[in-house]
Structure formats: C-alpha cells, structure tokens
Amino acid sequence: MNPASGYLTGYAYTLNPYVGCTFGCSYCYVRRMPLALFKGNPWGEWVEPKPFDGEGFRKEWRRAIAKGGVTIFMSSATDPYQPVEYKEKLTRQLLEAMAEEPPQFLLLQTRSPLVTRDIDLLKQMGDRVRVSLTIETDLEAVRKALTPYAPPLAARLRTIRELRQAGIPTQIAISPLLPCSAGFPALIAEAAERVVVDDFFRGDGSGGKRSAQLKMAERYRALGAESLYAPETADAFVDDLRALMPQGSVYFGQEGFLP
Template structure:
C-alpha cells in the first residue's frame, strides 16, 4: 500500500501528541473490543477485521525527511501506533516499523510512544535505546488470565510472552510501561505481577478509553459479550478504579496513571497534573 505521508495530525483522546504513525492498515490481532472496528477503514472492507493487514510503503530516508519538515514547525510527539499494532506478525519479515525507528533514531522527535502487544518489539531494542530519553514502550497486558485472552483476544500474543518482553526491554535499559487497556477480568495477583514487571502502569477501561465515552464499546456489543461470559461485574468503571487502588499501594508515587494521562508524553502529563492541582 502506498502512502505519501506517514505522519498524521493527532487529535481527540491522544492528548499531548502532535502526530500518529501507523505503519500498517488493518491488524492481525483482531481484538473484539478494538475501536478501529467502528471506523471506515474497517467498516468498508469486505474482509472481517483481524483477517487482513496491508503494509505501508516506507523507507527510512524518506521518513527522516518528513520528520525534519515536521520538526521545523515545532515540537513533534508521536503515538506509534493509534489504529494498528506496529508489531504485526507481518513485521517479522516486512521491517516497516524497524525502518521507521531507524529514521526516528537519525532525526529524533521530541517523544515517541511505541504502543504494542507484541514481544517482537524486543528485536528492535538497539534502535529503542538510541532514542533513550525520548521514547517509551507501552506493552498492552489487559489480564493475566489466559481464558480471558482466548475469549476476547484469541489472536493476541500469549500473556507470558508479553511479560517476558517487558522484562527484557527493562533489563536492556529501555523505558517501559504496562498498559492495562482496557481492564479485563483478572486474578487477585494481577496488580502485584504488574508492579513487579514494570516501573509504570497505566490503567484504562471501556468507558473512558475508547475515545467516545464508551459509546464505541457499547456499539461493539461489549456489554452483552461480558454478560454472556458471566463477567458483567467487570464491565463497570469500578473495576478499573479498584485496580488503580491496588497498584497505588504497591508502586512508588507516579508509578500508576489512569486513562489518557497515562499515555501522554511525560511533559504533557506533568503539565496537566500541575494544572489540575492549581484548580
């Protein structure tokens, strides 16, 4: 798939970001709750969401020039990625995300958040470290129960592999966080396991994290799905709030964040916390 520009202006939920960067169109993981299912890119395809992925044409030199032009207009903060996972199974052979990271290492943005659920991100630790101080890897781990993963995200990488990837990146010196987004049913030991795995955890839910106040999740039928699975008590805001409370008792100050604030660039998140404290 050809693409003239790879950087797209950010808006809405992605507070503090100037651009999003999506190296693929579509997503092989096909998570049942993914809000992209309700966007035109998915609605107007004949194939079901999760059964198709197209790579974008990207070369490091071209994207480096695009970054340079964007930086000439002011600070550049990049959410990588907002409508797909940058580490699709296809990335193992396509290397699109790696080429984009090479360009960012050569022409660094002010900040980039790599949002993924794939252990494949560990492959690129060398490039991630070149962006140290400007980059954070956010690993999605919504539950520690494999029955939940199989029911709601059956094509997502195994939970144990994601925890292992977090550990490897952290040990290598890469800034990481765990993203419980959205909170799914989990065991009583989940909070402790997260606190041991990552220095920072962000928690989100279906009501504040789908970019539409929960309406997209409702249209996707998530309330009904949870009811059918016998998990209705988990489909409520209090489930996320309870996890935040548990984590807050296990982690140092600043180690737990909620919803959009947890995904924002560090400077932007700090500024909003300061403003909130002044009102």
C-alpha cells in the same frame, strides 16, 4: 505522519505503518471506525503495509524536527509489530530513520514481543522513547476468549522484563482492564515501572458507545463476569495498584498515554 487529535491531543503526530490489524481484538475501538466498517473484510482478517519511501520519509522527518516539538504516538489504529512485520520490517525502517535524529518523544504502543528485536534502535533514543506494552489480564482463558490472536500473556511479561533490563523506558498498558485474578495487581507491580489503566467506559473514545456497539457487556456475560463490566472495577484496580507501587507511577486513561 498525521496530525494527532481527539484522545491523542498532546501529541503532534500519529504514525501508523500498517492499515488493518491481524490481532483482531474483540474490544478494539477501530472496529467501529470507517477504516474497518467499510473495508469489506472483517477487522482482524487483513493487514496492509503502507508504501514506504525511506528518503522521502527522512526529508519529511527532518523538516518536522527542524520546526521542533515532534511528539509521536505509534500507533493509533494498528499495532506497529504486526506478525507481518517479521518480514516487512516497516516499523524497523521507520525507527532507523527516527534514531538518526530522535524526536522530542515517541510512544511505541504494542502488544507484541517482536518489539525486543529493535532494542538496539530504542537504546539510541534514550529517554525520548517509551514502549507501552498492553497486558490487560493475567488469565489466559480470558485472553483466548477476547483476544485470541494476540500474543500469550507470559510472552508479554517476558518482553517487559527484557526491555527494562536493556534500560528502555517502559510502561504496561492495562487498556482496557479485562477480567483478571486477585493477584494481577501484585504481578503488574512487580513487572512494571509505570502503568496506565483504562476501561470500556472512558477509554474507547466515545464514552462507552463503541464498546456497547461491540457487545462487550454480552461478552462479559458469556464469561460469567457481567458484574465486572462497570467503571468501578477499574477504579478499584487502580487503587490496588497505587497501594503497591511508588507514587506517580500509576495513571488512569488519557493522562497515562501523553508525552
């Protein structure tokens, strides 16, 4: 566990079970961090499980719980449900330890349907956990162009419904909003109990500089969506969602990710 800071101020700790991420999304802000820049291999082509000592982690965890105020963002620089998690089960081992003495709050941020494997543990945490599932568009062509190694959108929509049916607190993270159809707000309003929207200009941790370095405007131009690459696009999308969803269920940016 590492002390949280910056965009995640409001959490006590971040927890990243893996180093690297094989989903390799084109817009990921981690691409511009030293972790990715100085590795040598391109971001998205490698992932390394962190060493895990179950008893050692439990001792650290119990000490933190005794002090109080344990709020966790999992994860800030990787997806806790990497494809390798099927084999490693590192995230599951961490959740098993947490479920023994639940934190004040855990936000589990992922884009992987594998999260449903751990419904049994998430249920044990009750309302102290929220699964935040990324769904940035409803267009598979856009997903394939900008996040080709991420799970298909239909699988993610099934995941959010399965989690809700199991009684797990959830939200959909449209972060960042990508080019989508006119029907996307209605699709999200039907699927989600809570939504957070973000964009490339206020959500990349650098006021849009990292997104510019990643040439996101050029990627939009290649998709014929250059006019959508503006803060106003997300603002209008939020307005559409708020017209469809209950008051207090739609957030923008950092507020929607806080404990």
